[in-house]
Amino acid sequence: MRLLFILLFSISLATHAQKTKPVKIILDTDFGNDCDDAGALAMLHQMAYNGEAEILATVYPMNDDMGAAAIDAVNTYYGKPNIPVGTYKGDYVYKGKHNDFYNSRLAALPNDVKSGKNAPDAVALYRQILAAQPNHSVTIVVVGPQRLVADLLQSKPDASSKLDGMALVKKKVKQLVSMGTEYLKGNEWNIRICPDAAQRVEKEWPTPIVYSGFEIGKAIMTGERLITETPEDNPVRIAFETNPMVTPEKNRQSWDETAVLFAVRGLRDYWTLGTGLPHIADDGKNEWTTSTTGTRHYLIAKKPTGDMKKVLEDMMVAPPKNSTAKP
Numbered sequence: 001m002r003l004l005f006i007l008l009f010s011i012s013l014a015t016h017a018q019k020t021k022p023v024k025i026i027l028d029t030d031f032g033n034d035c036d037d038a039g040a041l042a043m044l045h046q047m048a049y050n051g052e053a054e055i056l057a058t059v060y061p062m063n064d065d066m067g068a069a070a071i072d073a074v075n076t077y078y079g080k081p082n083i084p085v086g087t088y089k090g091d092y093v094y095k096g097k098h099n100d101f102y103n104s105r106l107a108a109l110p111n112d113v114k115s116g117k118n119a120p121d122a123v124a125l126y127r128q129i130l131a132a133q134p135n136h137s138v139t140i141v142v143v144g145p146q147r148l149v150a151d152l153l154q155s156k157p158d159a160s161s162k163l164d165g166m167a168l169v170k171k172k173v174k175q176l177v178s179m180g181t182e183y184l185k186g187n188e189w190n191i192r193i194c195p196d197a198a199q200r201v202e203k204e205w206p207t208p209i210v211y212s213g214f215e216i217g218k219a220i221m222t223g224e225r226l227i228t229e230t231p232e233d234n235p236v237r238i239a240f241e242t243n244p245m246v247t248p249e250k251n252r253q254s255w256d257e258t259a260v261l262f263a264v265r266g267l268r269d270y271w272t273l274g275t276g277l278p279h280i281a282d283d284g285k286n287e288w289t290t291s292t293t294g295t296r297h298y299l300i301a302k303k304p305t306g307d308m309k310k311v312l313e314d315m316m317v318a319p320p321k322n323s324t325a326k327p
Ligand SMILES: [Ca+2]
Pocket: 072, 076, 081, 082, 083, 111, 112, 113
């Protein structure tokens, strides 16, 4: 009887595991300025190892040649050198300086992109990846400005798909997660440096959007364990060590890590969800109004920040599982 129970319990666990499909993720990251982008990518790789996430592509929205190579170096460090990396090929002038605090350093580590000149156009890559995926299956998580996803909405039919950008997103994307805006109101960086894109996305994006606001990541300081628990050549550690904005304890606010965590795991006991509109002004300032219905949401903190720090840092410091398997 007891054996039968154990057997049935094991089958039930296995069935449960099979039911939980990995979340298909495209990460859109302004790598190289702040170090939370590197922390977020590290976490995404750990959640991919766990079978929680599948990294379809990583894209870089800034107009310089170092970001794509640095992102590819981190993907390579985590044993996934073949994850596609796209880069912005447009000429938008951002309303804020993008520093190369660590991209050049990381680009010197093993990777085969080497320069954004060798990386595909990020909007074309978005279209190619989306076209090949099942309907309503892809989660896009943007932890930088929203230039690429705004341009994706306006993209024309091409060799990848006969659909225009709006129709392609509507057909293939499940949800957009944005590290952006602040609740109740604020002047958050990712929105402020590219406000027209954020306005377009907020108004026109045809799937639900969940905003992980400035206040969500601000409350959770992470990074110090990278220094005490990981080797000196860990690219995420390098990102934190070269960033002048970290605290003396080598911590930084966890803006991008929290957005990626939500994109893969959903609310769990970490957060609850509010609904409303973020009302983004022409200068990037925003002010939320709430409502009971709608497709624009914001995260509300629930789990104590000390517990959240552990959830994030456990994954930020976990070692790579190097393999030659395809991503
Ligand atoms: Ca590569």
